[in-house]
Amino acid sequence: MATVFEKPKSLTDAPLHYCPGCTHGIVHRLVAEAIDELGIEGKTIGIAPVGCSVMAYDYFACDMIEAAHGRAPAVATGVKRSLPNNVVFTYQGDGDLASIGLCETVSCACRGENITVIFINNAIYGMTGGQMAPTSLVGQVTQTSPYGRDAATQGLPIRISELLATLDAPAYIERVAVNNVANVRRAKKAVLKAFKTQVEGKGFSLVEVVSTCPTNWGLTPQKACQWVEEKMIPQYPLGCFRDKFAEAK
Amino acid sequence: MAQKVLMKGNEAIAEAAIRAGCRHYFGYPITPQTEIAAYMAKRMPKIGGTFLQAESEIAAINMVYGCASTGYRAMTSSSSPGISLKAEGISYLAGADLPALIVNIQRGGPGLGGIQPSQSDYFFMTRGPGHGDFHVIVLAPASVQEMADMTRLAFDLSEKYRMPAMLLADGTMGQMMEPVELPEEEISPEDARKNKPWATCGTEMKRPHNIVNSLYLKPDELEKTNIERFERYARLEAEECRWEEYMMDDAEFCVVSCGITARVSKNAILEARKRGVKVGMIRPITLYPFPAKAFAKAAEKVKAFLTVELNMGQMKEDVELAIRCSKPISTCNRVGGMIPSADQVTAAIMNLK
Numbered sequence A: 001m002a003t004v005f006e007k008p009k010s011l012t013d014a015p016l017h018y019c020p021g022c023t024h025g026i027v028h029r030l031v032a033e034a035i036d037e038l039g040i041e042g043k044t045i046g047i048a049p050v051g052c053s054v055m056a057y058d059y060f061a062c063d064m065i066e067a068a069h070g071r072a073p074a075v076a077t078g079v080k081r082s083l084p085n086n087v088v089f090t091y092q093g094d095g096d097l098a099s100i101g102l103c104e105t106v107s108c109a110c111r112g113e114n115i116t117v118i119f120i121n122n123a124i125y126g127m128t129g130g131q132m133a134p135t136s137l138v139g140q141v142t143q144t145s146p147y148g149r150d151a152a153t154q155g156l157p158i159r160i161s162e163l164l165a166t167l168d169a170p171a172y173i174e175r176v177a178v179n180n181v182a183n184v185r186r187a188k189k190a191v192l193k194a195f196k197t198q199v200e201g202k203g204f205s206l207v208e209v210v211s212t213c214p215t216n217w218g219l220t221p222q223k224a225c226q227w228v229e230e231k232m233i234p235q236y237p238l239g240c241f242r243d244k245f246a247e248a249k
Numbered sequence B: 001m002a003q004k005v006l007m008k009g010n011e012a013i014a015e016a017a018i019r020a021g022c023r024h025y026f027g028y029p030i031t032p033q034t035e036i037a038a039y040m041a042k043r044m045p046k047i048g049g050t051f052l053q054a055e056s057e058i059a060a061i062n063m064v065y066g067c068a069s070t071g072y073r074a075m076t077s078s079s080s081p082g083i084s085l086k087a088e089g090i091s092y093l094a095g096a097d098l099p100a101l102i103v104n105i106q107r108g109g110p111g112l113g114g115i116q117p118s119q120s121d122y123f124f125m126t127r128g129p130g131h132g133d134f135h136v137i138v139l140a141p142a143s144v145q146e147m148a149d150m151t152r153l154a155f156d157l158s159e160k161y162r163m164p165a166m167l168l169a170d171g172t173m174g175q176m177m178e179p180v181e182l183p184e185e186e187i188s189p190e191d192a193r194k195n196k197p198w199a200t201c202g203t204e205m206k207r208p209h210n211i212v213n214s215l216y217l218k219p220d221e222l223e224k225t226n227i228e229r230f231e232r233y234a235r236l237e238a239e240e241c242r243w244e245e246y247m248m249d250d251a252e253f254c255v256v257s258c259g260i261t262a263r264v265s266k267n268a269i270l271e272a273r274k275r276g277v278k279v280g281m282i283r284p285i286t287l288y289p290f291p292a293k294a295f296a297k298a299a300e301k302v303k304a305f306l307t308v309e310l311n312m313g314q315m316k317e318d319v320e321l322a323i324r325c326s327k328p329i330s331t332c333n334r335v336g337g338m339i340p341s342a343d344q345v346t347a348a349i350m351n352l353k
Helices: A024-038 A052-058 A072-082 A094-100 A102-111 A160-164 A181-199 A221-235 B009-019 B034-047 B057-069 B080-095 B122-126 B144-160 B171-175 B189-193 B219-239 B260-274 B292-299 B315-322 B342-350
Strands: A044-049 A063-067 A087-093 A116-121 A172-177 A205-210 A239-243 B004-008 B024-027 B050-053 B074-078 B100-106 B137-139 B164-170 B177-181 B243-246 B253-256 B279-284 B286-288 B304-309 B329-333
Touching: A024 A052, A024 A087, A024 A116, A024 A181, A044 A052, A044 A072, A052 A063, A052 A087, A063 A072, A063 B057, A072 A087, A072 A102, A072 A116, A072 B024, A072 B050, A072 B057, A087 A094, A087 A181, A094 A102, A094 A116, A094 A160, A102 A160, A102 B057, A116 A181, A160 A172, A160 A205, A160 A239, A172 A181, A172 A221, A181 A205, A205 A221, B004 B009, B009 B034, B009 B074, B009 B100, B009 B144, B009 B171, B009 B177, B024 B034, B024 B057, B034 B050, B034 B171, B050 B057, B057 B074, B057 B080, B057 B100, B074 B080, B080 B100, B080 B122, B080 B164, B100 B144, B100 B171, B122 B164, B122 B286, B137 B144, B144 B164, B144 B171, B144 B177, B164 B171, B243 B260, B253 B260, B253 B292, B253 B315, B253 B342, B260 B279, B260 B304, B260 B342, B279 B292, B292 B304, B292 B315, B304 B315, B304 B342, B315 B329, B329 B342
Parallel strands: A044 A063, A044 A087, A087 A116, A116 A205, A172 A205, B024 B050, B024 B074, B074 B100, B100 B164, B137 B164, B253 B279, B253 B304, B304 B329
Antiparallel strands: A172 A239, B004 B177, B137 B286, B243 B279
């Protein structure tokens, strides 16, 4: 019998702990597929800081480092400067990358570190039980914005891809979503391209993945995907914000 | 024999680190340790090493964490306020059992404090600088020569016991110039990397993946890692305590001091002996592990102790514990960047009864 579908080799057999309907599983798979397709598992080192994905070290078969909240880009810098011929990626959530670790994010991008950042933007702190994130939408109800995010006192959501695209150094920045099959396919291409950018020594690459958190959004998995389409994507438009080495057409 | 050169303490640390096989330095400017960064910025690019000025002390210590994870010898340096920022990263290094060198050239505090010499981070460093139950090896040099020697020792101990090591000196030690003999024999960075089967440097598809981690959600597992770590600390305490005894053979009084104040105290001891007082000194070299045995032994014969410190009396508490409060302890302290004169210490010795 022909095998038509199988688990990527660079994922371990450990069962994922993520909630039903959470898109971490899809994104893990996309990262693992990219690693497999480029044949780089043996020289890849992944870094997962605090957040729902902190235990990604159990799921990726490559060498893995757990890092402090927000510090993954700095840890990745330390790894990459030691092993410039290896492949280094971070896998970070929005609270991690866009709030507590914003300084490390911007500085790492600004240095053009030749690493790949996978940024999960689901507009909420998942691991701690659903608090407001820097990417939470105006009016979004969370545990720490129980009356909805109030723009006057709690500010407006931050667009990381656009922000980083104001810097000269980054090589590749794209925002994707994984709420439907077509978007998953586009996301796959972006993740693969980000890793390729690094392998080819072109510099800093980041893929922002607009993701879901059905548990803390209080929605079913289907409704969460719909919410991404109707609420998230208008705030976080999909597309490529930087492609330094795009071939001229 | 190696040639003697005149160097600043901070520069001696930097050069000694390079000769110990360290090729990765991550730092952030702060007085009075910036010469270390400046030296590394000049030297590292010429020898294929990495000097990286990080965006913050927090980032620098996390770069050290990343580099140490790969098995290479990594270091950072800072001064007191910067070490506060590094505390988070130091705790993670300890939790992940990673070796690394952290240099703290202390200045007066708390807060922004001042930029003059101090030993006021003694408690902060010796009790485990960060959250959780842990220690770092703390070495206290008292000369530029020791700055160089202890840099290599710190790397060696750090790897032997799989824990971060700290070189803790007051600003004077970093800034003063003295002749120093640097080790001729250099360790290659690749040699220093050997025998680290835990390193995350890529599996090359030849072994199961390595994980550098300090997270244990199951309390019984986390307890186990803590207990195992403290077994290592117990070995460290049994085998690695270092101290210097100065004129202790016939001493009736014992001065206790480290760093620049130990240097001042030696002059004071000579003067007091001229005046007929039999006084000596125990200078702890390892502040953690604290050489408690040396003090317990001294307490059997001396009448009283005098701690001379650039803080309000922090090491005094370790001496009290070591001697089980069996003898009186007086203090001679200056703080805020002030340093006691030899006359001041002599007067304090003459007051001992």
